[in-house]
Amino acid sequence: MSSHDVDLFVIGAGSGGVRGARIAASLGARVAVAEERFLGGTCVNVGCIPKKLFSYGAHARDDIEDARAYGWDVAEPTLDWPRLIANKDREIARLNGVYQRLLEGRGVEVMLGRATLEDAHTVAVTAPDGTVTRRTAEHVLVATGGSPVRPSFPGAELAMVSDEVFYLPKRPDRLLVIGGGYIAVEMAGIFQGYGAQVTLAYRGALFLRGFDRDVRTHLDAEMRHRGVDLRFHTEVASLTRRPDGAIDAVLTTGETLVVDAVLAAIGRAPNAKGLGLEAAGVELDERGAVRVDGRFRTSARSIYAVGDVIDRVQLTPVALAEAMIVAHNLFGEAKRTPDYEFIPSAVFSTPPVGTVGLTGGRSPRRGPGPRRRGGHLPLHLHAIEAHAHRASGEDPDEAGGRARHRPRGGRARGRPRRRRDRAGLRGGAEARRYQGPARQDHRHPPDGRRGAGDHA
Numbered sequence: 494m495s496s497h498d499v500d501l502f503v504i505g506a507g508s509g510g511v512r513g514a515r516i517a518a519s520l521g522a523r524v525a526v527a528e529e530r531f532l533g534g535t536c537v538n539v540g541c542i543p544k545k546l547f548s549y550g551a552h553a554r555d556d557i558e559d560a561r562a563y564g565w566d567v568a569e570p571t572l573d574w575p576r577l578i579a580n581k582d583r584e585i586a587r588l589n590g591v592y593q594r595l596l597e598g599r600g601v602e603v604m605l606g607r608a609t610l611e612d613a614h615t616v617a618v619t620a621p622d623g624t625v626t627r628r629t630a631e632h633v634l635v636a637t638g639g640s641p642v643r644p645s646f647p648g649a650e651l652a653m654v655s656d657e658v659f660y661l662p663k664r665p666d667r668l669l670v671i672g673g674g675y676i677a678v679e680m681a682g683i684f685q686g687y688g689a690q691v692t693l694a695y696r697g698a699l700f701l702r703g704f705d706r707d708v709r710t711h712l713d714a715e716m717r718h719r720g721v722d723l724r725f726h727t728e729v730a731s732l733t734r735r736p737d738g739a740i741d742a743v744l745t746t747g748e749t750l751v752v753d754a755v756l757a758a759i760g761r762a763p764n765a766k767g768l769g770l771e772a773a774g775v776e777l778d779e780r781g782a783v784r785v786d787g788r789f790r791t792s793a794r795s796i797y798a799v800g801d802v803i804d805r806v807q808l809t810p811v812a813l814a815e816a817m818i819v820a821h822n823l824f825g826e827a828k829r830t831p832d833y834e835f836i837p838s839a840v841f842s843t844p845p846v847g848t849v850g851l852t853g854g855r856s857p858r859r860g861p862g863p864r865r866r867g868g869h870l871p872l873h874l875h876a877i878e879a880h881a882h883r884a885s886g887e888d889p890d891e892a893g894g895r896a897r898h899r900p901r902g903g904r905a906r907g908r909p910r911r912r913r914d915r916a917g918l919r920g921g922a923e924a925r926r927y928q929g930p931a932r933q934d935h936r937h938p939p940d941g942r943r944g945a946g947d948h949a
């Protein structure tokens with residue numbers, strides 16, 4: 494046993510920090526964790542969880558439409574936004590308690606306050622009342638996550654970021670979303686689902702860069718069809734508050750939109766400033782993220798970092814996996830390394846998208862098989878009707894799916910999906926897998942007379 498107070502000190506009790514602390518403690522380490530804001534971190538408090546609750550709620554309106562078509566008499570729905578926020582807050586408070594019990598149940602010391610490194614083995618935690626407590630640690634895990642980037646055009650202070658969107662006292666009737674990443678796309682769909690008039694402005698040619706092009710264009714069409722006003726090659730030049738409380742948003746196209754709220758979802762930056770990392774000898778990379786090696790060790794030998802603060806893949810399951818690797822490598826027997834290939838990801842857009850594997854842009858250059866065969870990786874495309882929604886007269890082409898196969902069939906290398914009726918799509922996709930890998934488009938006629946969806 495080392496002479497330090499603890500074997501592992503974890504800074505940040507978010508996805509990566511809680512997992513790292515819990516696994517290390519379960520392997521017999523003496524662990525302390527500091528959290529300055531909320532147990533569970535971004536995902537639980539202002540990320541995945543509230544976002545999913547909002548998303549389910551936004552889709553409920555469609556389900557009510559479907560219910561009518563299936564014979565239920567349902568009154569015209571009205572929205573009680575404060576009730577949504579209160580119920581969301583209650584669920585998050587429950588999860589905060591779950592995280593606290595998970596840690597304390599493993600004997601982890603939970604310290605509420607802001608932690609800073611004084612040297613490579615000493616952490617000072619400043620509690621909200623100003624009290625400073627120090628712990629020395631054999632190892633330190635930095636899992637401080639990231640924060641939303643705020644824009645810098647004139648009037649940018651009138652825009653909110655994703656941390657604030659979950660606490661809006663009232664649903665805006667007119668919302669401008671700035672950005673083209675998954676958070677911007679999800680929020681546009683959520684607020685449209687809740688009845689707001691939504692405009693999304695993105696400086697690029699098409700949102701969701703990095704996803705398959707056909708998924709992106711399909712979602713583009715579906716979102717427009719549902720009434721979201723998508724403006725690509727468009728930036729916001731300035732925001733000004735009007736006397737009536739609304740906001741004038743001047744776009745780089747010269748147009749002025751009048752909206753009630755603006756959400757800037759233009760990216761997230763690592764929380765690496767003001768932690769004392771320099772004093773402890775921890776190097777940052779050119780993007781301000783903590784630089785780590787293949788096993789998440791920083792340039793200071795006793796300090797490790799995982800999750801959004803290293804800015805590799807900003808997803809909760811990735812932070813969890815990285816933290817488990819660190820805990821097992823430090824206190825377990827197996828020596829583990831990360832594998833970032835085939836990370837499944839979902840976009841809670843409307844309709845939703847799910848992907849795993851290589852994207853259309855990457856796959857032809859990857860893997861010896863396709864290259865040996867002339868650099869051509871056969872694509873297998875199919876669009877599947879969401880049969881569940883036909884009774885309400887919903888556009889049958891809402892759903893879609895696509896699987897990329899090895900040249901002689903076999904395991905799919907990538908499989909993006911998008912639809913509300915996921916189980917139906919899975920049936921269709923499995924059926925198609927046995928048809929061979931020829932490059933073909935299985936888009937079936939819009940009347941839905943045949944197609945994989947019929948197998949669902």
Ligand SMILES: Cc1cc2nc3c(=O)[nH]c(=O)nc-3n(C[C@H](O)[C@H](O)[C@H](O)COP(=O)(O)OP(=O)(O)OC[C@H]3O[C@@H](n4cnc5c(N)ncnc54)[C@H](O)[C@@H]3O)c2cc1C
Nearest residue numbers: 505507508509529534535540608637638800801807808809
């Ligand atoms: C709107 C939104 C939606 C998202 N949806 C998804 C999704 O659907 N699926 C998904 O996989 N990912 C999603 N993410 C991303 C996901 O939330 C992050 O990738 C994940 O939370 C990263 O985990 P982490 O442990 O690195 O950091 P975090 O979870 O952010 O935890 C870091 C913690 O460290 C604390 N901290 C920071 N500095 C200090 C300090 N000096 N002292 C003490 N404590 C400190 C912070 O308060 C925070 O609690 C979403 C993110 C956002 C913003």
